Amino acid sequence: MPSSVLVEKKKLENPPLQMHHMGDRVLRQPAKRVAKVDDEIRTIVRQMLQTMYSEDGIGLAAPQVGIHKQIVVIDIDPDKPEAVPLVLINPVIKKFGKETCSGQEGCLSIPGVYLDVERSEMIEVSFKDETGRMRTLQADGLLSRAIQHEIDHLNGVLFVDRVENQIALNQELKKRGFSASDVRHIG
Template identity: 50%
Template sequence: MAILDIVIAPDPVLKTVCEPVKEVNDEIRELLKNMLETMYKAPGIGLAACQVGVTKRVIVVDVSDDKEENQPYCMVNPEITWESDEYSVYQEGCLSLPEQYADVERPAAIKLRYLDETGKQIELEADGLLATCIQHEIDHLDGVLFVDHISKLKRGMIMKKLKKVVAAKAAG
């Protein structure tokens, strides 16, 4: 397993619509393992493949409170099949937008289907933080960042801060 480099906005790979995975094979399983290790080390609760520079429809999520016993979801080609009419608001952050947070409103509950690391199709109902996190990560697969859900003014302020962070690291 390996810790992968996390792509920081405004890198254009984060605005890329990711390609469906044709087959869950050893390469995809290795990617999932590396993404989990990267997410836990960051630390974060979700990570999409494009955030590590891979434009495949792959995400990992773990919102468990007990970090002694992780409860990860590894999702290949996740697809939301239903979302509730009720909405909830969570303060979201993102490993690709370090130290930036904003309140985002999303459907409170969802149903989705995806392939697990063995290639088996899974159907899942999620609500609360898990539903929010999954929606956030699936957005990444469609080239959408959480800041795309907030006002243009707030988004502009956050992106300006991130450009300074990236420039400072480059000058390093």
């Protein structure tokens, strides 16, 4: 990974990008494919990483910070300085494993809300990295869940759209000041 996108894993008082929250239309618009991975894209990636670390996240999709590009950053080990974050540009899930599992998810765009979501345990994803090279990755566990969650953002889908327990969903959203009418259930 080139040093041009590595950032220090620390909280910034004023992160470079502003987080958008559920109810904001920007989160529901599908992101556009990145035509060329260049210095402008690497700057966005760096700013997204700085914003993600500042917000105590493990994943961030560009639409969450108002950028309509298919860019995702993930770091499931934010407390380990040596763990290299994952940068996925134009990611596409090529295969979903047969096994699914339920796990708790949260989202920087819906702060304070944590609910169970059923997802594939294993996936295979293809993407461009921050240098523009095509890559394929098999992921399972938390990394698989994080990738699926962030790719949903690129399609205008929020994790709450996939929550099956409607009672818990409505209670959590109300408790945190979000409207259940902003949920778009996925059948």
